[in-house]
Amino acid sequence: MNRVVKCFINAINDHDIDRIASLMSNDHIFIDAHGREVIGRDNMKNGWIAYFKWFPDYHIDMADVFEKSNTVFLTGFVQGSYMNSTDTDDHWRLPAAWRAVIQNDRIALWQVFADTKIPFEIIQRHSAFE
Numbered sequence: 001m002n003r004v005v006k007c008f009i010n011a012i013n014d015h016d017i018d019r020i021a022s023l024m025s026n027d028h029i030f031i032d033a034h035g036r037e038v039i040g041r042d043n044m045k046n047g048w049i050a051y052f053k054w055f056p057d058y059h060i061d062m063a064d065v066f067e068k069s070n071t072v073f074l075t076g077f078v079q080g081s082y083m084n085s086t087d088t089d090d091h092w093r094l095p096a097a098w099r100a101v102i103q104n105d106r107i108a109l110w111q112v113f114a115d116t117k118i119p120f121e122i123i124q125r126h127s128a129f130e
Contacts, residue, residue, distance in 0.1 A: 001065045005072045005100045008107050013059050015052050021045045025106040033116045054123055055080030060096075072100045078114060082122045090126075092118045 004023060011019035021041055030038040030047065038044050052058060058080040066073040079093035096114035100107055 001062075002067060002072050002100070002102060004102050004105055004107060005065075005074070008100070008110075009060050009062065009074075012048075015056070015058070017045060017048055017052070020048055023107055024110075025103055025108045028107060029109045031109070031111040033112050033114050054082060055119070056084050057081050060098075070102045072102065074098045074100070080119065082119075082126060090122055092122065094118065 008020065008023045011023060021044075024041045024044060026041050027039065028041045028044055030044045032038075038047050059078070061077045061079070062074050063076040064074065075095070075097045077093055078096040079091070081092075082090040085091070094114055096112065098113070099109070099111040101109035
């Protein structure tokens with residue numbers, strides 16, 4: 001597997017915001033499962049901070065990796081628990097896929113393909129009580 005992508009996923013799984021940011025290009029583009037884009041390393045760094053606050057045990061489990069030129073496709077699972085809740089209704093594990101584009105040893109693009117309905121329903125359910 002591409003070294004940069006492996007380091008990026010390890011940084012995500014370690015929740016190491018500074019290491020995640022150091023592996024993104026300055027003009028990094030994140031595309032979520034709904035096609036929404038976040039552009040720029042600093043903007044995405046803030047996005048990771050917020051996401052890890054919601055799901056402090058967020059974790060990517062890779063299964064398959066396909067590489068072509070500077071593009072890496074991955075499949076696997078992603079999981080997390082809302083604010084480390086032990087309630088099973090607050091935990092999710094979903095199949096997912098990712099596309100990474102590498103430029104100058106940095107992640108220039110990180111795109112997620114996953115059904116985000118369950119995590120967002122959990123966030124909304126808890127937001128109703130806050």
